Amino acid sequence: MSQSASTMGNEKIGSSRRKFLKSAVTLAGATIGYTWLKSSQILIFAAEPKDETLPWYGIAIDIEKCIGCGSCAKACKNENDVPKEPFFFRNWVEQYTVKNDGTVDIVSPNGGIDGFVQRVPDEDIFKSFFLPKMCNHCAKSPCEQVCPVGATFLSPEGVVLVDEKYCIGCRYCVQACPYGCRFIHPVKKVANKCTLCYHRLKKNLAPACMEVCPTGARMYGNLRDKQGPLVKFLKEHTTQVLRPNLNTGAKLYYNALSSEAR
Amino acid sequence: MKRYIPPQIPRLALAFAIVISLFLVLRHLLIPDTFGKYGPYRAASMDDYSTIEIHYAGQQACFECHQDIEDLKALDVHSGIHCETCHGPGQKHSTSAEAADILKPTGREFCGNCHMMNAARQKDAVLQVDLTKHNIGKNCTECHNPHQPWEMKK
Numbered sequence: 446m447s448q449s450a451s452t453m454g455n456e457k458i459g460s461s462r463r464k465f466l467k468s469a470v471t472l473a474g475a476t477i478g479y480t481w482l483k484s485s486q487i488l489i490f491a492a493e494p495k496d497e498t499l500p501w502y503g504i505a506i507d508i509e510k511c512i513g514c515g516s517c518a519k520a521c522k523n524e525n526d527v528p529k530e531p532f533f534f535r536n537w538v539e540q541y542t543v544k545n546d547g548t549v550d551i552v553s554p555n556g557g558i559d560g561f562v563q564r565v566p567d568e569d570i571f572k573s574f575f576l577p578k579m580c581n582h583c584a585k586s587p588c589e590q591v592c593p594v595g596a597t598f599l600s601p602e603g604v605v606l607v608d609e610k611y612c613i614g615c616r617y618c619v620q621a622c623p624y625g626c627r628f629i630h631p632v633k634k635v636a637n638k639c640t641l642c643y644h645r646l647k648k649n650l651a652p653a654c655m656e657v658c659p660t661g662a663r664m665y666g667n668l669r670d671k672q673g674p675l676v677k678f679l680k681e682h683t684t685q686v687l688r689p690n691l692n693t694g695a696k697l698y699y700n701a702l703s704s705e706a707r
Numbered sequence: 708m709k710r711y712i713p714p715q716i717p718r719l720a721l722a723f724a725i726v727i728s729l730f731l732v733l734r735h736l737l738i739p740d741t742f743g744k745y746g747p748y749r750a751a752s753m754d755d756y757s758t759i760e761i762h763y764a765g766q767q768a769c770f771e772c773h774q775d776i777e778d779l780k781a782l783d784v785h786s787g788i789h790c791e792t793c794h795g796p797g798q799k800h801s802t803s804a805e806a807a808d809i810l811k812p813t814g815r816e817f818c819g820n821c822h823m824m825n826a827a828r829q830k831d832a833v834l835q836v837d838l839t840k841h842n843i844g845k846n847c848t849e850c851h852n853p854h855q856p857w858e859m860k861k
Contacts, residue, residue, distance in 0.1 A: 512833045514821040516792050523796045524762045540827050560820040561827070573827040598748035608752035644759035653763045657792040659821060660832060 500667035501603045502641060503696040505678050506577055508703075510662035513538055513575035515557035517654035517663060521579075522558070524642060524653035531555045533628050535639040536579035536654055541705055543571045549705050576699075576706050577663065579654070580605060580626040580639035581687065584694030588618035588627060588638075597636065603668075603696060604641045612636050623691050641665065668696065762796035765789075769797060772804070776854055783855040784834075793817075793853065818847045 521536045522529060538557030542550040542565045550565055557575075565573075582605050583589075589597050589605060596611035597618050607618075612635035619627045619636060630637040642652035650656070655663045666675025678684075684698035687706065699706075741750035769790040770777045780786050791797050793812055800808035815838055824835045842850070850860050 509829055510832055512821055512828045513825065516820075520763060520791070520796075525759075540825075542826070560816065560823065561825055562823070563825045563827075565826075567826060570826050573825075575827050595742070595747045595749070598746060600753055601745050606753065606756065608749050608755075610752065610755070611749055640756060643753070643756040645761055645763075647757045648761065650761065650763075650765055656763050656765060656789055659788040659792050661787065 496601050497669065499601050501669045502582065502646075502665060503603070503668040503675055503679075503698065504579070504582065504641070504663070504665045505675055505682075505684065505698045505700065506664075507662045507678075507682070507700040508574055508576065509701045510660045511538070511575040511577055512660055512662075513540060513557060513561050514659060515560055516657045516659060517577060517579075518556040519558045520653040520657040521639070524645075525640070527637070528631055533631065533637075535626070535637070536577065539576045539578060540573065541576055541703070542573040543703075543705055544569050545571050547571075551707075572703070574701075574703060578624065578626070578687075579697065580641070581624055581693065581695035581697040582639075582641060584696060585692065587621040587623060587691075587693060591617045591621040593617065600643070602646075604643055604646075605638070606640055606643060607636050607638060609633060609635050623688055623693065624695075760798075762798050763791050764796075764798040764801045766791065768801045771801075779852075779854045783857055785854060785856060813846055813848055815847055818853075 515538055518534060518537045521527065521534075525535060527533055527535055534556045536556075537553055538561075539551055539553040540557075540561050542552075542563075544550065544565060546569075552561070552564065554561065557577075561575075563573075582599075582603060584599070584603065586597075586599060586605050589599055592598075593615065594611055594613055596608045596613070598606060598608070600606055614629055614634045614636065616629060616636075619629060622638075627636055627638045629635070642650070642654075645652055652665060655665055664675060664678060666673050666678075668675065670676060678700075679698055682700040684700050685702045686695040686698055687702070688695070739749050739751065742748065744750035766789040773790075776790075780788075793810075795810035795812075797809055819836075819838050821833055822836050822838075824837050828835055847853075852858055852860060
């Protein structure tokens with residue numbers, strides 16, 4: 446009785462050892478195979494742009510300097526041929542007014558293009574500020590991740606772009622962007638968004654919104670350049686991104702961002 | 708001893724080979740050349756962006772002809788403001804030199820976009836005017852030269 450039980454035990458151990466060795470060899474083989482495939486770039490989708498010679502663009506907006514003139518929003522529409530009617534914006538300005546009773550009034554008449562008229566009387570205001578908004582050019586952008594056809598992507602320079610020939614207009618990215626920075630172009634019927642004026646960057650010109658900002662509240666620059674003006678600005682100011690909890694890797698840094706900002 | 712292979716195995720293998728090779732051929736034809744060069748997208752679409760024409764020329768292009776305005780502007784508080792902030796996109800005008808291709812904004816509302824009283828404007832960021840009280844009925848440019856706002860006209 447006891448002898449037969451011990452034999453059975455030995456068989457069990459023998460078979461499980463064989464199984465273990467088999468799976469160990471398979472795992473090792475798969476790991477080596479995957480490493481080889483990855484290094485030979487056969488698995489193209491695992492490739493990551495790591496070109497250190499290219500800039501890695503970031504943006505900074507100084508809320509203390511913004512006077513809400515709407516020049517940026519206007520220039521963006523002119524430069525990029527964005528439809529002029531409201532609701533199509535690549536960049537716009539909001540006015541936040543925190544009242545003494547604690548409620549927050551947020552307005553953005555035509556994206557700020559026509560200027561702002563203060564609609565809360567001075568005596569009711571706790572504080573008020575302008576919040577210019579645009580694409581955050583996230584390093585881990587949700588819009589890029591949901592695109593089913595690979596039409597939206599993060600360029601090697603860190604600019605989120607839309608391939609208009611590939612976009613099928615499914616609106617997934619419009620839903621996914623937590624900053625509301627995308628829309629469907631009413632004529633082209635494809636997704637449209639801020640490109641950080643990619644066509645201007647290629648000609649060494651500043652994006653249109655930054656070209657026209659009268660107070661220098663907006664700036665862009667190379668985050669890899671540790672001596673550059675953008676990194677210097679980030680070093681000298683207390684900056685924050687919008688919705689940091691979403692871990693989007695946003696590269697649009699606001700100076701003096703109030704906690705009421707959404 | 709030769710192993711027995713059921714006749715359906717070679718047939719199935721052939722069918723699989725045809726389907727897989729068809730898939731590979733189709734995949735090769737359907738995926739654009741530059742797809743996957745940097746990641747799961749068409750790298751050539753970045754070149755499409757480079758061909759878009761610019762509308763804002765930048766103020767250096769303005770100063771090539773309007774040296775006098777550059778000198779005038781440098782003396783006063785509007786020196787830091789680029790020409791196209793008020794005058795709009797200037798690329799067309801910089802090549803045609805036609806007055807019709809550039810904006811010449813006037814009016815209290817336009818100046819008010821920056822200078823109207825607003826609680827959100829920092830007091831030291833920009834000078835603010837109460838447009839409901841300041842010289843009502845008059846156009847700003849009747850007294851102020853926008854290139855040199857503190858050299859009063861009268």
